[in-house]
Amino acid sequence: MIVRPAAVLLQLLLWCVMGLVTSPPAAAQAHGATVTQMRLEQADDGVYLSAAVDFELPQLVEDVLDKGIAIYFVAEAELYRERWYWTDRKLAQAARHMRLAYQPLTRRWRLNVAPVPITGNTGFGVSLNQNFDSLGEALDAVKRIGRLRLGDVAEIGDDASHGVVFRFRLDTSQLPRPFQIGVVGQADWDIAVERSARLPVERLR
Template sequence: MKPTAWLCLCLAGLLFLCGLWPTPAAAQGHTASVTQLRLEHGDDGIYLHAAVQFELPALVQDVLDKGIAVHFVAEAEIYRERWYWTDRKVAQVARYMRLAYQPLTRRWRLNVAPVPITGNAGFGISLNQNFESLDEALDAVKRIGRMRLGDVADIGDDATHPVVFRFRLDTSQLPRPFQIGVVGQSEWDIATERSARLPVEKAR
């Protein structure tokens, strides 16, 4: 057996003994939905604002309570309509969010960055927020504000723009044994997508 496989097996056994390994649960959907989506014309470009709604499954909350970080990803694409061909993608942006419990301070920390937050990567350019409760931290995760899509000159000044917005819980950022354990478990399936033709509103 390869050393890496042996290490993963040992870690999986340790998680199981500590009660951190995901256990099978009754199959049920944990759906998410996009409750708000709009484009805004700012002083320096076009921004997207979105809001999502979802309930955090007990299994995911249990993992968070034990100090394991959970990652969310919000992605947006904006297109320019073309009557003679398919719409052309003119901008794409992503926001990566890392939510973790800090046992020493008993507070919740949310890191937000434009790149994946893995290991030491992403922390240097991330925005850090601390919250007293998990509910407050999740409210911040669900409000996706001011995602800059690009300059008006690059996006175009059409009256409306086709937009695709996606939000998901990113299980690929979990510890390696957990990535194996969550396969087929609906509790980790938090994702939603919405497509719409949106007008560009003035900044509020």
């Protein structure tokens, strides 16, 4: 009997989805996130946002990772200038996409970070790759959004403060299609937070 890799992968996906769909409703709990830090910094080469989030990864999501299925996180930021006579003007926006996966052969965790969605079609050529010995270490890196570049100082201006909208979420739209169907309505996959604030610009030296 010849076992085809594609068939094995399909069986694995279907098994996982069935596990998601048949999970008892009582076991589902809300797993949100909180923003614990936001900071605007101006350097010679641009304006950056640093942020930190805190969340607990549900056991259901850990089980999916253990089976070799990657999960994706997205951090997004928008920068505004306040206008008393009209709605605030958007000056800049930026995003950071993160792909977290377990490598069974090395028993290590790999985190790919890129400014654009990381897909099989585009490859990981534009991403920064990091390897970790434990899931906890990898998640710590996901939770720290360091120096997200928003743009040049000439484009943004040198105002003393700016309005900032920061969003962070677990992006289920990049999961394999069977998983996208299975996670609908599952609170375990609902990890997201949004925070708005007016922040002073710290000038780095």
